[in-house]
Structure formats: structure tokens, C-alpha cells
Amino acid sequence: LAKTTQPISMDSYEGQEVNITCSHNNIATNDYITWYQQFPSQGPRFIIQGYKTKVTNEVASLFIPADRKSSTLSLPRVSLSDTAVYYCLVGERAGTASKLTFGTGTRLQVTL
Amino acid sequence: DSGVTQTPKHLITATGQRVTLRCSPRSGDLSVYWYQQSLDQGLQFLIQYYNGEERAKGNILERFSAQQFPDLHSELNLSSLELGDSALYFCASSSRGGMNTEAFFGQGTRLTVV
Numbered sequence: 001l002a003k004t005t006q007p008i009s010m011d012s013y014e015g016q017e018v019n020i021t022c023s024h025n026n027i028a029t030n031d032y033i034t035w036y037q038q039f040p041s042q043g044p045r046f047i048i049q050g051y052k053t054k055v056t057n058e059v060a061s062l063f064i065p066a067d068r069k070s071s072t073l074s075l076p077r078v079s080l081s082d083t084a085v086y087y088c089l090v091g092e093r094a095g096t097a098s099k100l101t102f103g104t105g106t107r108l109q110v111t112l
Numbered sequence: 113d114s115g116v117t118q119t120p121k122h123l124i125t126a127t128g129q130r131v132t133l134r135c136s137p138r139s140g141d142l143s144v145y146w147y148q149q150s151l152d153q154g155l156q157f158l159i160q161y162y163n164g165e166e167r168a169k170g171n172i173l174e175r176f177s178a179q180q181f182p183d184l185h186s187e188l189n190l191s192s193l194e195l196g197d198s199a200l201y202f203c204a205s206s207s208r209g210g211m212n213t214e215a216f217f218g219q220g221t222r223l224t225v226v
Contacts, residue, residue, distance in 0.1 A: 031211075031212055032210075032212050032213070034212055034213075034214070041219075041220075042217075042219060042220075043114065043116075043202050043204070043217025043218055043219055043220055044155070044202070044204075044217050045114075045217065046214045046215065046216070049212075049213070049214060087155060089212060090212065091211060091212050098211070099157075099170065100157040100168065100170055100211050100212055101157070102154060102155035102156070102157070104154060105154060105155070
């Protein structure tokens with residue numbers, strides 16, 4: 001079963017746009033792509049979810065290409081408080097069912 | 113505050129023992145999900161219940177079991193504990209029944225097996 005992978009870490013300056021990509025080439029046909037943010041000693045917090053093309057909410061955008069084998073979380077104008085670990089979550093094909101799988105997580109460090 | 117309550121916050125127990133973790137979902141949410149987070153395995157989905165019925169199963173070991181009660185709270189039972197079961201266990205809840213949907217996580221229970 002292919003793993004759902006993300007870059008281990010990223011660095012950014014405050015005010016920049018940050019794009020975090022998740023590779024999920026075994027995604028189940030009917031499943032959504034969801035992104036969560038996690039601060040130390042806290043549970044993950046929902047950011048955004050999409051199925052295809054582009055989704056935007058008040059905090060982020062999610063870009064999904066036509067083949068849905070990857071997705072990119074875009075955080076506009078990050079601030080120090082966006083320093084956290086970001087996880088994608090997809091259902092991967094597992095026989096006739098799908099298996100819910102988190103990505104490996106990307107640690108984002110934002111500095112002044 | 114997500115509205116999801118997990119107890120206890122911390123638990124230390126010996127190998128071979130059995131523990132029960134408890135989760136109270138957000139008011140009105142019918143789905144409860146259990147996840148395990150460890151350094152070597154990352155975040156893993158264990159199991160989902162929807163309105164008292166098991167809805168989806170992930171990487172849950174046979175030594176582990178869960179249930180959701182009529183008042184919608186859920187319990188995760190871990191038995192014959194091993195050192196490798198030491199991890200953070202999260203519960204999440206959602207108003208929807210899907211396996212992958214917007215869910216609200218609790219603060220977790222940190223289990224240490226010694």
C-alpha cells in the first residue's frame with residue numbers, strides 16, 4: 001500500500017504564502033482529502049476539505065489536480081501562530097474498501 | 113475548546129494490564145472516531161462509531177475494542193498492554209457519518225505503559 005507522504009518540514013517568514021503538498025497516489029475514488037493542523041500537546045484541528053479542483057475558506061485554500069494523486073494546502077500570509085504540524089488525511093484503496101490514512105506530517109516553522 | 117472531552121488526560125500502567133479511555137463527543141454529534149499517535153507510527157485511525165454502531169475500522173489491534181453507548185459517549189478498551197502501546201490516544205466527533213469528514217478532536221489521553 002503506497003504511503004501518504006508529505007515533506008518533513010518547511011520554513012517560512014511571516015507574511016509569506018506557504019504551500020504544503022501531500023502525495024496520495026493510492027487515494028480511493030470516492031474519498032475526500034482533508035487537512036488538519038496540530039499544535040504541541042493538542043488534538044488536530046480541521047482546516048479544509050475537498051474532493052477535486054480548488055476549495056477556499058477563510059483560512060486556507062486546497063488545490064487538487066484532476067488525477068487527485070496529490071493535493072496542496074495553501075496558507076496565505078502566514079503568521080507566527082501558524083507554526084504547527086500539518087497533516088493530510090485521505091482514504092486509500094484497500095481491496096474493495098478504503099483505509100483512512102494520515103500523511104506523514106509537515107512541521108511548519110514561521111519566523112519574523 | 114473543541115467541545116470533545118477525553119478522560120483521563122494521563123494514564124500510567126504496567127504491561128499486561130487493561131485500561132479504559134473515555135470520550136464525550138460534542139453535543140449532538142453522532143460519530144465518534146478513535147486515533148492513536150505515536151512517534152514511530154504517526155497518526156493512525158483506529159475505529160469509528162456512528163449512533164452506537166461500528167461504522168469503519170482502521171488499524172485497531174485485536175487486543176483493543178471500543179463501543180459507543182446510547183448517550184453517545186464512547187470508550188476505548190486496551191488490554192494485555194505492551195510497551196509499544198504507549199501513545200497519545202485521540203477521540204474526535206462529527207455530526208456526519210462519513211469516515212473522512214470534518215471532525216473535532218479532544219485533547220487526548222497520554223498512555224504510558226511501563
